[in-house]
Amino acid sequence: MGKLAAQKKGVKQMVSLGAVNPAAEELLADLDTRVEAIQLLIPLGLQAVAEELDRAVVELAGARYQRKDSEQPHRRWGSQPGSVYLGDQKLPVTVPRVRNVENRKEVSLDAYQALQAPRRMDEGLLLRMLKGIATRNYSACAETVPEAFGLSRSSVSRRYIKGTTRKLSEFQERSLKEYDLVALFLDGKSFADEEIIIALGVTLDGTKVPLGFVQAATENERVCRRFLADLVERGLRFESGLLVVLDGAKGLYKAVMSVLKGYACVQRCQYHKRKNVVSYLPKSEQSRIRRKMEAAYGKPTHEEARSVLVALRPGLKLMNQSALNSLEEGLDETLTLHRLGLMPLLQASFRTTNCIENVNSLIGQLTHNVRRWTNSSQRHRWVATALLDIQPRLRRVKGHKHLPMLRQAIQAELGIKQLAMTG
Numbered sequence: 001m002g003k004l005a006a007q008k009k010g011v012k013q014m015v016s017l018g019a020v021n022p023a024a025e026e027l028l029a030d031l032d033t034r035v036e037a038i039q040l041l042i043p044l045g046l047q048a049v050a051e052e053l054d055r056a057v058v059e060l061a062g063a064r065y066q067r068k069d070s071e072q073p074h075r076r077w078g079s080q081p082g083s084v085y086l087g088d089q090k091l092p093v094t095v096p097r098v099r100n101v102e103n104r105k106e107v108s109l110d111a112y113q114a115l116q117a118p119r120r121m122d123e124g125l126l127l128r129m130l131k132g133i134a135t136r137n138y139s140a141c142a143e144t145v146p147e148a149f150g151l152s153r154s155s156v157s158r159r160y161i162k163g164t165t166r167k168l169s170e171f172q173e174r175s176l177k178e179y180d181l182v183a184l185f186l187d188g189k190s191f192a193d194e195e196i197i198i199a200l201g202v203t204l205d206g207t208k209v210p211l212g213f214v215q216a217a218t219e220n221e222r223v224c225r226r227f228l229a230d231l232v233e234r235g236l237r238f239e240s241g242l243l244v245v246l247d248g249a250k251g252l253y254k255a256v257m258s259v260l261k262g263y264a265c266v267q268r269c270q271y272h273k274r275k276n277v278v279s280y281l282p283k284s285e286q287s288r289i290r291r292k293m294e295a296a297y298g299k300p301t302h303e304e305a306r307s308v309l310v311a312l313r314p315g316l317k318l319m320n321q322s323a324l325n326s327l328e329e330g331l332d333e334t335l336t337l338h339r340l341g342l343m344p345l346l347q348a349s350f351r352t353t354n355c356i357e358n359v360n361s362l363i364g365q366l367t368h369n370v371r372r373w374t375n376s377s378q379r380h381r382w383v384a385t386a387l388l389d390i391q392p393r394l395r396r397v398k399g400h401k402h403l404p405m406l407r408q409a410i411q412a413e414l415g416i417k418q419l420a421m422t423g
Helices: 002-016 031-040 042-061 110-116 123-130 135-141 153-173 221-233 250-259 270-279 283-297 302-310 313-319 321-328 332-339 343-350 354-367 376-393 400-414
Strands: 074-086 089-100 105-107 181-191 194-203 208-216 242-246 264-268
Touching: 042 074, 042 089, 042 110, 074 110, 153 208, 153 376, 181 208, 181 354, 181 400, 194 221, 194 354, 194 376, 208 221, 208 354, 208 376, 221 250, 242 250, 242 400, 250 264, 264 270, 264 332, 264 400, 270 283, 270 321, 283 302, 283 313, 302 332, 313 321, 332 343, 343 354, 343 400, 354 376
Parallel strands: 181 242, 242 264
Antiparallel strands: 074 089, 089 105, 181 194, 194 208
């Protein structure tokens, strides 16, 4: 018991330092908080569980061997096998019994009832599932706790569904007002036959923030417009101007122009434009034109870059009119960063959609074990959980020190007066 008391003292020190919960020290007297602390702090283990159950028995039936008052109907009544959850693990314990000798009925222990079911979806289990452990293999891969029961595939699945449902609500309902955004990336990722369109924001200090997503068969204007409007309703701040980076999808472009009209400079992805133009050409010409376009987009000024691209027109017209049409469609929007005068400073982050495609790749790594996408709810739960897991690990964009210059350039381009940003 002395050792356990020392462990508890250590736990209280951890609580006071914020390792568990800054406010938990005062709340540890409450049953619900005590039970939660025990479940999260596995090092206290079964000893702490036994002590908590014994404390509950003392409250009901008094101390062991204590003379009972004639008005006290509760009596200790032996014990029985049971189980509790600690972290991921369901562990066997011996549960003391209490009986009411007047009505001859068993008295349940509130502490045992609380410990018998998972407090909430365990973060450890959720992360293990997300990082690729299939449900059928989870019990063999879970952390080993002596004498722990195995977890069935169906049990893990139910807990994962419950946990990811909570993550989805957390992701979809969080306010976006706190983010001072200077750029917005929009792109789609395929899940089976469905498209998930994801919005990634970049704050003025270069932090990447997944803002939301919507499921759609294609990147059509109506769906994208409603998606952007929902982000605005959740607090998306765009009045200081945004650089919106797109892959060239017309539906996304029209939606941006409709919802963010007057506050958005669109940068079309230069990589996608180059790829689209070259796809119309014979293989013998693809490498040459690709190199010329790459060299054009690498020019530091708008005039230099545009003149090289315009010089490609006569040759493309002779080879393939469709290639020429592809080059001319949205050409100036592929040069927005050049026009803003920030190409040399921010080209690594904003000339293509690489930032959001990297996020899509990370989502793919976390969802690759899903062999069959069965319904919309499943897709949404997995994507939201993956994005929340990815967000803290996203690095700031390259050239983030120059983002205040980007904001000034956008405002000058669009004629937006400098706004006093409010929290």
